[in-house]
Amino acid sequence: MGIATNGFNPFGNMSLSYSMWPVVLVPYNLPPWKCMKDPYFMMSLLILGPKAPGRDIDVYLRQLIEELKELWVDGVHTYDIARGERFRLHAAVIWSINDFPTLGNLSGWRTKGYKVCIVCNENTSSQLLRSKICYMGHRRFLSPDHRWRRSKQFDGKREIRSLSKLYSGDEIHEQQSHVNDVHFWKNILSVDRGRKRKHSPGASNWNTGKSKDTDTARLDLADMNIRKELHLQPHGDRYLKPQACYTLTLNERRQFCQFLKSVKFLDGYARIRPFLHQDVCAALVELSCFFQQLCARTLSVNGLNRLEQDIVLILCKLEMVFPPIFFDIMVQLAVHLLLEAKLGGPVGYQWMYPIERFLGKLKKYVRNKARLEGSIAEGYLMNTLHVDKCNDTTKELYFLSCGPDFRVKFYNNCIVNGVCFHNNDQSHYRVTQNCGVMVPVEHDGDPIDFYGELSGVLELNYVNGFRVMLFKCNWFDTDAKKKRIQKDYHLTCINVGKLWYENDPFILAIQA
Structure with missing residues (x-):
């Protein structure tokens, strides 16, 4: 598994x-x-x-x-x-x-810093730029006699490094043996809060959508002494940024967006070709074809060996086009x-x-935003029990776990348990008042009564004709410590000037 x-x-x-x-x-x-x-x-x-x-x-x-x-x-x-x-x-x-x-x-491998690649390990090819660390140097995966190794147009240097070795399981285990200060508990004590685990010597790197063509990226090219045609050009007290082959003009962007709206068939390459430079288009198309072949349902060892050589050449072509910050x-x-x-x-x-x-x-299993994990766990278990046709689940419970129809019906009144409830809007036009709602509950063994007024009745419809009636209420603050509720002879008097639980206004109609 x-x-x-x-x-x-x-x-x-x-x-x-x-x-x-x-x-x-x-x-x-x-x-x-x-x-x-x-x-x-x-x-x-x-x-x-x-x-x-x-x-x-x-x-x-x-x-x-x-x-x-x-x-x-x-x-x-x-x-x-x-x-x-x-x-x-x-x-x-x-x-x-x-x-x-x-x-x-x-x-337990750090995914930030100079040694990010868990496969290359200590031999990760990284370089610090003005704003971040880039990971170029794909030429070291080429054969030793390849002509691109002698070229300086990539990073201003010749590539003389050999292919990085593949670390064995024993070598990785040896690195991990140097990791210390490992504790299998959370740092919840005050003395440990915010404290990071220390990095041990010899443990290697082990521990337990914006545009990248910025001014800083152009300065990186000047620092590496490559692609002088893209360097920032002084113009009085300002600098001009030459247009790169991978950028589009405003008119080209508008035409490209218009083209995207009309794409309905498989001649995309022929129509997108006029918008991109030949080198840019070739590298991106080859990269797309690489992932298409990699994600095929059937793979062969010979095909993977060929793709292993192709991807190195593709990444080297990208290095010749895009700035180092892209990598x-x-x-x-x-x-x-x-x-x-x-x-x-x-x-x-x-x-x-x-x-x-x-x-x-x-x-989608989340029904109670105050109990997120509980909603997901109960929904997942109920769906599992239903698939296994377990006797512990009922049809009604399964229908509830599937969620209601988003089309909700609203009513002004409802008859529940022999009592006719009206919402507070209707009570304004009637001589009698029938919008008061009381719900008795228990908290830590102590009875607590919630008082409020009905503001609306909702009908939630589930699959197979199953439905649930909800009351939306305005709950009055009846905190006994604040003396907002008093017993006056046989009557209960409530201060209705302050509300609480405004984010949790719903109850089942049968609870009222």
């Missing part, structure tokens, strides 16, 4: 900082058309928000890791329904599925995708797309 995790914002509003982390197990002992489908994903853990666990994710994963060790070493007795016999089942996690920032949390670590990682394909097979079993769709499904 594989283990996958990523953080997501269940509110759907990215301006609100909230991150919860489901941990999903993907079983691969299934047909290829089933193993990456969400009905077969197993959400084994749900790490609470609102903050991401970061490097402390090992604290949350500890129990899961212990169970996985038990499955690997001892196994569990399992019944084979096809053969009608019991056997001992063993399981192994062969890889993790995650984006690159999450890789730093799961593996972050995500560009360099394309070189190592072929090694992962050789080890793991077709990339469809290892990429994040099915996991991201699964996270989108979990987000």
Whole structure:
């Protein structure tokens, strides 16, 4: 099986900082058309928000890791329904599925700094620019006699380095043996808050959409003494920025956007070609073809060996066109995708797309924004029990977990438990008042009565004709400490001048 995790914002509003982390197990002992489908994903853990666990994710994963060790070493007795016999089942996690920032949390490898590439390890090719670190130097993956190694138009130097070696498991284990100060608990004590784990000598790098064609990027070219035609040109007390071959004029951008609106067939290359320089267009098209072949359903070793040579040439062509600031670590990682394909097979079993769709499904389980993780856990379990046709779930409960129709009906009155309720608007035009609502509840064993007035009646419709009636109420502040509620003989007097729980106005109609 594989283990996958990523953080997501269940509110759907990215301006609100909230991150919860489901941990999903993907079983691969299934047909290829089933193993990456969400009905077969197993959400084994749900790490609470609102903050991401970061490097402390090992604290949350500890129990899961212990169970996985038990499955690997001892196994569990399992019944084979096809053969009608019991056997001992063993399981192994062969890889993790995650984006690159999450890789730093799961593996303990730092994803920032000079030694970012977990494959190149100590031999990561990096260079400090004026504003950030770039990762160029793709020529070292070329053959020693390639003519581009002697050229200075890439970074102003000749490339004499040999191909970076591939570290073995024993060498990586030796690096990790130097990691110390590892504690499997969160730093929750006041003396430890905000304290970062120290980096040990000899531990290597282990630990447990904007435009990039800026003025600084042009100054980087001048520092490296390459592409003099793109350097900033002094013009009086100002500087002029020459247009690069990869940029479009305002008129070309308008024509390109107009072209995008009309794209309906597969002649895109022929129509986009006039907008781009020949070198830019060739490199981008070759890069697109590379990913198209890499993501094919069937891969061959010979084809991967050929792509391994092609991607180096493609990245070198990009180095001759785009500024150094363009080359972050995500560009360099394309070189190592072929090694992962050789080890793991077709990339469809290892990429994040099915996991991201699964996270989108979990987000839809949120019914109570005050109890986000509880909503997701209950919705996931209810859906699982329904698929397994378990007796612990009912049709009504499953219909509720699927969520209501977004088309909500509103009413001014409702008869519940033999009582006719009117909303507060209708009470203004009547001699009698029938909008008062009281809900008795218990908190820590103590009875508490909530008082309010009905402002509206909502009808939520679910699948198969199932429906739920909700009351939307204005709740009066009846805090006994503030003396906003008093018992006067047999009457209950409430100060209606102040409201509370304005963000939680709904109750079930049968609760009133």
